[in-house]
Amino acid sequence: MAEEKKSRHYLTGKEVRAIAKENAKITRALEKKKKRKAAESEFVTQMKDPSNILEVEDLHTYFFTDQGVVKAVNGVSFEIPQGSTVGVVGESGCGKSVTSMSIMQLLQGPAGQIYSGSIRFKSYDYKREADGSPIPIWDDDEAGNPQYDVAKDKKGNPKLDKEGKPITVRRQKRDAYGTLQYEMEEKVFDIAQMPTKEMYRLRGRQIAMIFQEPMTSLNPVFTIGNQLDEVTLLHFPGATKEDAKRRSIEMLNLVGIAMPERVYKSYPHELSGGMRQRVMISMALAGDPRLIIADEPTTALDVTIQAQILDLLRDLKTRINGSILLITHDLGIIAEMADYVVVMYAGRIIERGTASEIFHHPKHPYTIGLQKSKPTMDSESDSLFNIPGNVPNPIDMPDYCYFRERCSGCVKACFGEYPPMIQVSPTHFVACHLYDKETK
Numbered sequence: 457m458a459e460e461k462k463s464r465h466y467l468t469g470k471e472v473r474a475i476a477k478e479n480a481k482i483t484r485a486l487e488k489k490k491k492r493k494a495a496e497s498e499f500v501t502q503m504k505d506p507s508n509i510l511e512v513e514d515l516h517t518y519f520f521t522d523q524g525v526v527k528a529v530n531g532v533s534f535e536i537p538q539g540s541t542v543g544v545v546g547e548s549g550c551g552k553s554v555t556s557m558s559i560m561q562l563l564q565g566p567a568g569q570i571y572s573g574s575i576r577f578k579s580y581d582y583k584r585e586a587d588g589s590p591i592p593i594w595d596d597d598e599a600g601n602p603q604y605d606v607a608k609d610k611k612g613n614p615k616l617d618k619e620g621k622p623i624t625v626r627r628q629k630r631d632a633y634g635t636l637q638y639e640m641e642e643k644v645f646d647i648a649q650m651p652t653k654e655m656y657r658l659r660g661r662q663i664a665m666i667f668q669e670p671m672t673s674l675n676p677v678f679t680i681g682n683q684l685d686e687v688t689l690l691h692f693p694g695a696t697k698e699d700a701k702r703r704s705i706e707m708l709n710l711v712g713i714a715m716p717e718r719v720y721k722s723y724p725h726e727l728s729g730g731m732r733q734r735v736m737i738s739m740a741l742a743g744d745p746r747l748i749i750a751d752e753p754t755t756a757l758d759v760t761i762q763a764q765i766l767d768l769l770r771d772l773k774t775r776i777n778g779s780i781l782l783i784t785h786d787l788g789i790i791a792e793m794a795d796y797v798v799v800m801y802a803g804r805i806i807e808r809g810t811a812s813e814i815f816h817h818p819k820h821p822y823t824i825g826l827q828k829s830k831p832t833m834d835s836e837s838d839s840l841f842n843i844p845g846n847v848p849n850p851i852d853m854p855d856y857c858y859f860r861e862r863c864s865g866c867v868k869a870c871f872g873e874y875p876p877m878i879q880v881s882p883t884h885f886v887a888c889h890l891y892d893k894e895t896k
C-alpha cells in the first residue's frame with residue numbers, strides 16, 4: 457500500500473494496479489453493505505447523551521484512489537446538543553465538507569466511503585404500522601365522534617365512487633400549513649450503518665443541507681414552486697398539490713421573500729444570488745428538519761447579503777427549535793453564530809469547545825495562530841490561514857502531530873506519537889502534547 461512508500465513521489469504502474477485491486481476489494485464490500493436489506497434493529501441505536509441531536513464518534517471517511525487511500529476524515533468525534541449551533545472551522549481541504557457529506561451519506565462512491573465510526577442522529581419520525589404506513593391523528597369532535605370530509609385526489613378534485621357520489625374519509629388533524637398530522641416518535645439511527653435506501657427518510661426531511669452555491673442544487677429547468685412543492689409531496693404523506701403550494705408559499709414567506717407568489721413562479725436563473733440562497737433555505741425548511749447543515753452558506757454572497765442570510769439562519773433556528781452544523785473557514789461568522797466550535801486540521805479535530813473557550817482561551821498552537829491572524833475589516837477572509845508551512849500529504853499522514861512542521865511551540869513529546877485528545881474543561885478538548893498533564 458501507498459503508506460509504505462513514504463519517501464517516493466511517484467508510483468509505478470504495477471504499484472498503482474496493486475492499490476486499485478486492494479481498493480476494489482474494500483469498496484465492493486462497503487458498497488454491498490450500503491445496498492443490503494437490513495432490519496431496522498441493525499441501525500437503530502441509542503444516544504450516549506440524550507440531550508444531543510447528533511453524535512459523531514471516531515468517524516473515518518476515506519477516498520480510495522489509485523494513488524492510495526486519502527484519509528479525508530480520520531477519527532473525528534464531536535456532538536451537536538439539541539437546539540445549538542456548532543461551527544466547524546479549518547483551512548481548505550481539512551475535511552469539513554467530507555464530514556458533512558458523510559452525515560448526509562452523500563459521498564461519491566465507490567471511491568468515497570464511510571470506512572468506520574458512528575454517526576448517531578436522533579430523528580423525530582412518523583410512527584408506523586407493521587405494514588410501514590404512518591398512523592394518522594384523527595380530528596374527531598369534542599365527544600370523540602369521527603368527522604368525515606370528501607376525499608380529494610392529488611390535484612385537489614373530489615374523488616367519486618362508481619355511482620358518481622363523493623367518497624368520504626375520516627377527518628385527519630392538520631398543522632398550521634394544512635399538512636396532515638401523524639403520530640410521531642423519536643428514534644436514534646446510526647447513519648454509518650444505514651443502507652442508502654433508508655437514508656431517504658432522513659435526507660431532506662430530518663436533516664437538510666444548504667450548500668455554498670445554490671445554483672448547483674437548484675434545478676434550472678423547473679420553477680422554484682415546482683421544486684419546493686416536491687419537498688412537501690415527497691415527505692408528507694397524503695399532501696395534495698394544493699397543500700404543497702400553500703406550504704411552499706409559507707416557506708418563502710418565512711425566509712423573508714416579499715413577493716412569494718412571484719418567486720414561486722420564477723425559474724432559478726431569474727433570481728439574484730441572495731434570493732437563490734433564501735430559496736435554498738426555504739427548501740431546506742420545507743422538510744421541517746431537526747438539523748440543518750450549512751456548508752459555507754454565505755461564501756458566494758456579498759457582505760450585506762451575507763449578514764442578512766446569517767440573521768435569517770439565526771432567527772429560523774429559534775423559530776423551528778432546530779440545530780445547525782455550520783461549516784465555514786470564516787472565524788468571524790463562527791464567532792457570531794456558533795455556541796460550540798470544532799477546529800479541524802488535516803482530517804482530524806485538533807480542538808473543540810464552547811465558542812467562548814475557543815475564542816477567549818484557545819489552547820492548540822494552530823487555534824492560537826488563527827486568532828492572531830484574524831482578518832482586519834478590509835482583508836480577505838482566506839488570509840486567516842496565513843500560518844507558514846504546509847499540511848502533510850493526505851495519503852502519507854505522519855504518525856506524529858500533523859501540525860509539527862508548522863508549530864513553533866514543540867516540546868519533546870511532539871517527536872513521539874500523535875497527541876491524544878486531552879480534556880481541559882468539561883466542554884473543552886485539545887489534541888496537543890503541551891497539555892499532556894492538564895486534565896479536569
Ligand SMILES: Nc1ncnc2c1ncn2[C@@H]1O[C@H](COP(=O)(O)OP(=O)(O)OP(=O)(O)O)[C@@H](O)[C@H]1O
Binds near residue numbers: 785
Ligand atoms: N473525490 C475525492 N477524491 C479524493 N480525495 C478527495 C475527494 N473529495 C475530497 N477529497 C479530499 O478530502 C480532503 C477533505 O476535503 P473537503 O472537501 O472536506 O475539505 P474542506 O475542509 O471542505 O475544504 P474547503 O474549505 O476548501 O471546502 C481533501 O484533502 C480532499 O483532497
Ligand code: SF4
Binds near residue numbers: 857865866867869888
Ligand atoms: S503536539 Fe507539539 S507539535 Fe503538535 S501542536 Fe502541540 S506543541 Fe505543536
Ligand SMILES: [Mg+2]
Binds near residue numbers: 553
Ligand atoms: Mg468544503
